Structures are given as structure tokens and as C-alpha cells.
Amino acid sequence: xxxxxxxxxxxxxxxxxxxxxxxxxxxxxxxxxxxxxxxxxxxxxxxxxxxxxxxxxxxxxxxxxxxxxxxxxxxxxxxxxxxxxxxxxxxxxxxxxxxxxxxxxxxxxxxxxxxxxxxxxxxxxxxxxxxxxxxxxxxxxxxxxxxxxxxxxxxxxxxxxxxxxxxxxxxxxxxxxxxxxxxxxxxxxxxxxxxxxxxxxxxxxxxxxxxxxxxxxxxxxxxxxxxxxxxxxxxxxxxxxxxxxxxxxxxxxxxxxxxxxxxxxxxxxxxxxxxxxxxxxxxxxxxxxxxxxxxxxxxxxxxxxxx
Amino acid sequence: xxxxxxxxxxxxxxxxxxxxxxxxxxxxxxxxxxxxxxxxxxxxxxxxxxxxxxxxxxxxxxxxxxxxxxxxxxxxxxxxxxxxxxxxxxxxxxxxxxxxxxxxxxxxxxxxxxxxxxxxxxxxxxxxxxxxxxxxxxxxxxxxxxxxxxxxxxxxxxxxxxxxxxxxxxxxxxxxxxxxxxxxxxxxxxxxxxxxxxxxxxxxxxxxxxxxxxxxxxxxxxxxxxxxxxxxxxxxxxxxxxxxxxxxxxxxxxxxxxxxxxxxxxxxxxxxxxxxxxxxxxxxxxxxxxxxxxxxxxx
Numbered sequence: 001x002x003x004x005x006x007x008x009x010x011x012x013x014x015x016x017x018x019x020x021x022x023x024x025x026x027x028x029x030x031x032x033x034x035x036x037x038x039x040x041x042x043x044x045x046x047x048x049x050x051x052x053x054x055x056x057x058x059x060x061x062x063x064x065x066x067x068x069x070x071x072x073x074x075x076x077x078x079x080x081x082x083x084x085x086x087x088x089x090x091x092x093x094x095x096x097x098x099x100x101x102x103x104x105x106x107x108x109x110x111x112x113x114x115x116x117x118x119x120x121x122x123x124x125x126x127x128x129x130x131x132x133x134x135x136x137x138x139x140x141x142x143x144x145x146x147x148x149x150x151x152x153x154x155x156x157x158x159x160x161x162x163x164x165x166x167x168x169x170x171x172x173x174x175x176x177x178x179x180x181x182x183x184x185x186x187x188x189x190x191x192x193x194x195x196x197x198x199x200x201x202x203x204x205x206x207x208x209x210x211x212x213x214x215x216x217x218x219x220x221x222x223x224x225x226x227x228x229x230x231x232x233x234x235x236x237x238x239x240x241x242x243x244x245x246x247x248x249x250x251x252x253x254x255x256x257x258x259x260x261x262x263x264x265x266x267x268x269x270x271x272x273x274x275x276x277x278x279x280x281x282x283x284x285x286x287x288x289x290x291x292x293x294x295x296x297x298x299x300x301x302x303x304x305x306x307x
Numbered sequence: 308x309x310x311x312x313x314x315x316x317x318x319x320x321x322x323x324x325x326x327x328x329x330x331x332x333x334x335x336x337x338x339x340x341x342x343x344x345x346x347x348x349x350x351x352x353x354x355x356x357x358x359x360x361x362x363x364x365x366x367x368x369x370x371x372x373x374x375x376x377x378x379x380x381x382x383x384x385x386x387x388x389x390x391x392x393x394x395x396x397x398x399x400x401x402x403x404x405x406x407x408x409x410x411x412x413x414x415x416x417x418x419x420x421x422x423x424x425x426x427x428x429x430x431x432x433x434x435x436x437x438x439x440x441x442x443x444x445x446x447x448x449x450x451x452x453x454x455x456x457x458x459x460x461x462x463x464x465x466x467x468x469x470x471x472x473x474x475x476x477x478x479x480x481x482x483x484x485x486x487x488x489x490x491x492x493x494x495x496x497x498x499x500x501x502x503x504x505x506x507x508x509x510x511x512x513x514x515x516x517x518x519x520x521x522x523x524x525x526x527x528x529x530x531x532x533x534x535x536x537x538x539x540x541x542x543x544x545x546x547x548x549x550x551x552x553x554x555x556x557x558x559x560x561x562x563x564x565x566x567x568x569x570x571x572x573x574x575x576x577x578x579x580x581x582x583x584x585x586x587x588x589x590x591x592x593x594x595x596x597x598x599x600x601x602x603x604x605x606x
């Protein structure tokens with residue numbers, strides 16, 4: 001298991017200074033300087049028109065990112081595909097202008113993941129609210145219909161798709177979300193019956209749903225292919241670093257990853273640590289987070305020694 | 308304005324007992340802090356050496372250590388009742404007597420340490436007439452007059468703090484707004500009774516804290532500095548996980564001529580960190596970010 005971080009550690013900037021969104025190559029350079037050798041390529045900002053991947057010359061940007069990563073000695077093990085903003089509450093075609101654009105961004109993110117050598121691209125399961133409320137069969141069907149072509153494209157590019165456990169109760173209109181609990185997530189992943197489809201476990205989301213995430217992780221077992229590591233107090237998805245204002249039992253969960261045979265990376269998604277910082281402090285705080293991550297890895301290694 | 312931190316920066320630990328006051332002071336100093344806020348709040352949970360019989364001896368040792376390290380105590384935080392006055396917390400019949408005794412000790416030690424302003428939490432009437440400013444002022448005068456007398460005798464001023472906006476089952480708490488806090492403080496008619504502004508509490512109440520700070524004006528004598536997102540009192544380091552507009556606040560502090568301590572109260576940023584090394588690194592970061600904030604407060 002290696003320590004990794006999402007490129008979003010350096011994406012957003014306070015008061016849009018020095019730039020609204022930091023260029024991906026610059027993000028990579030600063031992640032490396034903080035100590036990270038492995039990164040998670042975050043394509044989510046594309047839906048807000050951010051990153052160079054939304055431009056017509058996105059392939060050139062991708063080449064530039066690949067070259068920079070190679071020069072820096074950085075490996076991409078995960079990526080995060082764009083998230084459709086209201087797939088929970090409205091029909092897929094509710095925004096006729098945006099939907100085709102979103103599908104194009106997703107296509108670019110999948111191809112980009114393949115180009116960068118990503119093993120697992122993380123995707124959000126959606127909740128069907130068009131046909132019924134809280135009908136898991138309807139949600140399952142919607143996800144299978146929506147993601148089957150994306151899984152095929154990913155496989156063509158040498159990338160697997162890891163479905164992520166969701167945050168519960170995010171929108172007033174949807175009190176319960178499909179795949180915020182482990183058995184629904186397993187049901188979805190197993191329905192693909194494809195080794196190129198697995199699970200990404202988000203510990204922050206898990207902490208908003210579970211008092212103890214152990215059983216959920218044990219149920220997922222070898223399906224686990226990717227992680228999102230973030231802290232919160234269970235009330236909302238605050239995305240701070242482990243041990244900073246949260247209640248996740250890292251001492252229990254990190255060794256458990258080793259015990260269940262997880263072979264992927266420990267991937268920080270802790271953008272709240274840096275998003276609001278003046279730029280001159282971001283590198284120091286990123287370095288501090290790297291040190292916290294190393295401690296998390298040491299806990300995971302303890303699990304290996306125990307088993 | 309001087310950068311300061313509460314001694315609670317190092318006190319609570321994830322996997323081991325409470326850190327002693329002198330060790331906390333030494334680590335705060337190592338992180339860069341020359342000014343501290345002596346936190347007596349944990350005494351009500353049976354923590355710190357000030358709950359023991361030799362509390363005065365401890366106070367002398369703290370004072371000697373502070374002199375040796377070159378540390379000044381500009382503020383202290385007196386113990387406070389966590390619920391609603393004058394109701395005893397359930398299952399703790401001796402609470403009020405203990406609160407009185409711990410407050411008495413905290414005042415004496417504050418005086419010994421040269422504290423200028425001891426911070427207290429105003430209370431809201433819960434058993435009597437609820438949501439009445441007049442009744443709340445009467446209750447606070449009744450509860451705090453003896454404490455203020457002790458403080459003034461010890462050479463310590465009293466700073467009433469703006470309070471969190473809501474505490475179940477009350478939907479509105481007295482002195483969460485600047486107007487109520489000013490009404491309370493002015494009712495004492497004493498220049499040694501003034502205001503501590505807590506920016507975390509303020510961020511739960513106000514979109515912009517500029518107007519309330521301007522209203523408080525020269526009454527402002529102490530601060531509690533921490534960040535949150537306005538949803539709960541997270542006590543995080545400014546700029547980390549919060550949305551407080553520090554650029555605006557620091558400008559207003561300069562504008563109103565605030566000269567007291569800028570006291571970090573950011574224990575949640577460090578409490579749960581699992582190693583001493585990570586805590587020391589977090590404390591150093593806190594000092595650097597605090598110093599940066601002070602640099603924004605230029606007239």
C-alpha cells in the first residue's frame with residue numbers, strides 16, 4: 001500500500017489568488033514536493049469548466065501532464081471521473097445542453113486515465129428518482145444502463161471502474177442515497193460480474209453512515225480496489241486530513257485494510273486542508289498532511305505484522 | 308496586537324492522559340508563542356493540576372517557568388457552566404460548589420500570572436423568564452458580581468465573550484449578538500468589565516463580522532481566534548476547513564485600534580493528532596499562520 005493524494009490538494013485557491021484553479025502540472029509538482037510519489041487524477045472540476053481538459057486541445061494537455069509526471073517520477077494509480085450534479089434528483093436529459101458535454105468530459109477522463117496509467121477510475125453511483133423513490137432495483141438498472149458503455153470504454157483503455165460508497169442525505173429531496181451502504185454497493189458491483197469493476201471506499205462518506213466501518217469493509221473484502229481517505233465528525237463531509245477534527249477510528253481501520261488483503265493505495269481526498277489557505281502556506285500544510293499519511297501507512301503496516 | 312494561544316493547544320491527547328500545564332507551555336514556546344492564554348476550563352472535568360490540593364504550588368511553578376521562558380499571560384479563560392444557569396448538570400449535585408471553587412482558584416492564579424483579562428461566558432436565563440434581555444442581564448449580574456469582585460481584587464479585568472448562538476433546548480442564547488453583549492457589559496459601568504470576541508462563535512451568527520466588531524469597538528479587550536464553516540464550533544486553525552473572512556476581520560481590528568492579544572483557540576486542529584511530532588508540527592504551522600494574520604492587520 002502506498003500513500004497517494006488527489007491532485008485537488010492544490011486545485012482551488014483562496015479568493016482565486018494567484019489563479020482561480022491551479023494548473024494540473026503545477027499541482028503535480030507541488031504534490032511531489034510535499035512528498036507524494038503517487039497521485040489520483042481528479043477530473044471532477046471539468047463539470048465546472050475547470051482544468052485544461054475541457055479545452056479542445058485536451059489531448060495536448062494530457063501529454064503535458066504525462067510528461068511532467070514521468071519527469072517527476074509520479075505514478076497515477078487512481079482517477080476520479082466527473083460527477084453529474086443532479087443525477088439524483090432529475091432525469092438524465094434534464095439539461096439538454098449540459099448532458100452531452102458531461103458525457104464528453106467523462107469520455108475524456110476515461111481516455112485520460114488510460115493514457116496516465118491509472119488502474120482504477122472512481123465513479124459515483126446514482127440514485128434513481130425518476131421512476132420511483134427508494135427503489136433499489138430502479139437505481140441498479142439506471143446505473144447499469146448508464147455505466148455499461150463507460151466500463152467498456154475504460155476496459156479498452158486498460159482502466160477498471162471502482163464504484164464509491166455515497167454520502168447519505170446530501171440533498172433535501174433525497175433522504176437516502178443508493179450505495180451509501182456496503183450491501184447496495186456490493187450488489188451494484190457484482191451485477192457487472194466483471195473483474196474490471198470494483199469498489200472504492202470513501203472513509204469520510206462511510207463515517208457519515210456507519211458508527212463503525214469495520215463490518216462494511218469486511219463485506220467488501222477483495223472487491224476493494226481504491227480508497228478515498230478523509231476525516232469528518234460524521235455530521236457532514238468535511239474532507240480534512242485524518243486526525244484533524246473527526247471521529248474516524250483510523251487505528252482500527254488502517255490495519256483492517258491490510259488484513260482484508262487490500263492491494264491498492266491510500267488516497268487522500270483532503271482538499272479542505274488547503275482550499276481556503278493563502279497560497280504561501282499550501283506547501284507546508286501539504287507536507288504536514290504527508291506526514292499524517294505516513295503515520296496512517298504505519299498503522300496499516302501494523303495490520304500486516306499482526307496477521 | 309500580540310499573537311497568543313490557549314494552553315489547551317497541547318492538553319488533550321488521542322491515546323494518552325492530559326498534558327501537564329508546564330509541558331504545554333514549553334511546547335507552545337517551542338512552536339514560537341511568547342504569549343499565552345491560561346485555560347482553566349478543564350478544571351470542571353477534573354483536569355489540570357489546579358484541581359489538586361497543591362494548586363497554589365503549581366501556580367508558582369507555572370509563574371516561574373513563564374518567567375524563565377519569557378512567556379506572558381495576557382488572557383485566561385475561567386471555568387464555565389456548560390448548560391443553563393442555574394441548573395445543575397444532571398447527576399452532579401456538587402457541580403455549583405465545584406464551579407465556585409474552581410473559579411476562585413482560576414481568578415487567584417490569573418492574578419499571580421499577571422493576566423490582564425479573564426474571559427467568562429455570559430449565561431441565559433433558563434428556569435426563569437426565557438428570552439428576556441432584562442432578565443438575562445439581571446441573572447448575569449447576580450452570577451458574576453462576586454466573580455468580578457474577586458477578579459478586581461486580584462488585578463484582573465473581566466471580558467464577557469460572545470456566545471454560541473444556540474444550545475439545546477434553547478433556540479436563542481443571550482449575548483450571541485454584539486448588541487446584547489454590549490448591553491450586558493455596559494450594565495456594569497466599570498472599565499474593567501469589557502468584551503472578548505470569539506470569531507468562531509461570531510462566524511456561526513454573522514455572514515460578516517465587521518459590523519458587530521465595529522459596534523464593540525474600544526470595549527474589545529480579548530479575542531478567541533478559530534475557524535469553522537458556520538455550522539458548528541469546529542475550533543480549527545484559520546483558513547483550514549473554515550470560511551471565516553479573515554482578511555475583512557483583520558482590517559476591522561486595525562480600524563478599531565484593537566491592542567490586546569490575538570489568542571488562538573484551535574484545540575480541535577491538534578487534539579486528535581496521534582503523535583507528539585505531528586502536534587509540534589501543527590503548533591508551528593499555527594504560529595506561522597497566526598503571524599501571517601497579524602501582518603494583515605495594518606492600519
